[in-house]
Amino acid sequence: MKMSEIKELTEQELLERIDDTQNMLTRIKLNHAVSPLENPNQIKNVRKDVARLLTEKRLRELNKQND
Template sequence: MRQSEVKEFSVEELHEELENHKRKLADLKMTHVLSPLDDPSEIKKVRRSIARIATEITKRELD
């Protein structure tokens, strides 16, 4: 998810997306422990999306 996409969400949508991405990250990690993922860089992409969303939430709370 790109930063430009994150900026379009409302605060409630950002919180929902954050929870969804955290759940997806946990699932990816568990799957990777049991058997290697086809694309292990997916974990990195999801972690970065979580960071982008969390940063946008913090930025909006400070404004």
């Protein structure tokens, strides 16, 4: 997911996407613990997506405080 896509999301969509992505990361980690994934880089990519989403959320919070 690109930052340009994330910036276009509404506040509610952003929160939903954060929740969904964090749940997906948890499921991927559990599946990887049970049996190895075909592509272990998938964990890294999803973790980066979570970080991007949380960063955008924090930027919006800071912008609200400054306004």
